[in-house]
Amino acid sequence: MPEGDAVRRTGDRLDRALAGATLVRSDFRVPQLATTDLAGATVAPTATHGKHLLTRLTTAGGDRLTLHTHLKMEGSWRVIHAGDRWPQPGHLARVVLTTDAVEAIGFQLGLVELLPTADEHTVIGHLGPDLLGPWSADDEQTALARLTAAPDRVLGEALLDQSVVAGLGTIWLSETCFVQGIHPQRPVSALADPLRLLRRARALLRSGLEHGQPITTGDRHNPVWVYRRQRQPCLRCRTTIEAGQVGPPGRERTTYWCPRCQPRA
Known part of the structure; x- marks a missing residue:
């Protein structure tokens, strides 16, 4: 999508x-x-x-x-x-x-x-703040409140929920979590700084808009850190990238992570 x-x-x-x-x-x-x-x-x-x-x-x-x-x-x-x-x-x-x-x-x-x-x-009206919108201070606080409202919720599921923030899909979920160093299958409560994650997600989306494609590594030859790179070596530490599911039953989505850069526990 x-x-x-x-x-x-x-x-x-x-x-x-x-x-x-x-x-x-x-x-x-x-x-x-x-x-x-x-x-x-x-x-x-x-x-x-x-x-x-x-x-x-x-x-x-x-x-x-x-x-x-x-x-x-x-x-x-x-x-x-x-x-x-x-x-x-x-x-x-x-x-x-x-x-x-x-x-x-x-x-x-x-x-x-x-x-x-x-x-x-x-x-x-049911959607969360648009990460590519004007993004006021009120938008930021609304997104933060919605993200942290359910601390036990799986982080990847929360970020894909368009009523929390609007605009993220599996590409930006995977890349945001990697850049933030958080495993997407951990709970929201595992985030040390949820506001920083939201700001990074917005910055990555805006970068994708400006470049015309996702480029999170700064290298057009290897443009993404983990998305769809399962079984390939991490560009940062060479550990093999893994993939798994997040989301409610029947609406699971695939996400990607480096088990060393984003430890599960």
């Missing part, structure tokens, strides 16, 4: 193509919106919150609406010149937004809904 930095890059791509433009056609290929017509709507910038995309529009009649999409595991947004061949088969498209110049096609989107912009809180 794309993580917060990848989703923000998707939002930026939609902005470059659509922000300020008027739609000449829309095509919703999901049952609940099959008859919706947004032709004549003006597109405002696309916001993101964690892994959620919020494309805001003003209809020709003056209504302010938000197209809420989520990529889930397989989804993507592609932007092409109007009339060009689509990069994926048409039956995979869920949304098509067309201007005079471009088409933005949402393929295999895991979630598509249209709602009044004033009601955005109903779909993202």
Whole structure:
């Protein structure tokens, strides 16, 4: 599943193509919106919150609406010149937004809904602070309180919980825990400085956004410390990287660690 930095890059791509433009056609290929017509709507910038995309529009009649999409595991947004061949088969498209110049096609989107912009809180209000958002002092304290609210909870599970902080997935979970020197299967209470971990997670995500990919080691040839490097030597100490599961039953996710740099106990 794309993580917060990848989703923000998707939002930026939609902005470059659509922000300020008027739609000449829309095509919703999901049952609940099959008859919706947004032709004549003006597109405002696309916001993101964690892994959620919020494309805001003003209809020709003056209504302010938000197209809420989520990529889930397989989804993507592609932007092409109007009339060009689509990069994926048409039956995979869920949304098509067309201007005079471009088409933005949402393929295999895991979630598509249209709602009044004033009601955005109903779909993202449960989420924790966005690690790629403005991140005020209040956001930091909220994230800290939510992370430490259940001290016995497995750290990796807590960090993947989007109601704690929004934007982290398995890449940034694994890399943040390595940089912090904490095993992701230890409890939250094992953190000596949870605020420092949150700040590092945010710094890593912002770095990923700036570089266009995760680069936590500073080396593009070996860009990550542990993610998907199981059975390979740790780049720091040469110990073999291990992998395991975190998360509630039925929703487990794979994470990675160095058993020497991140001791289990």
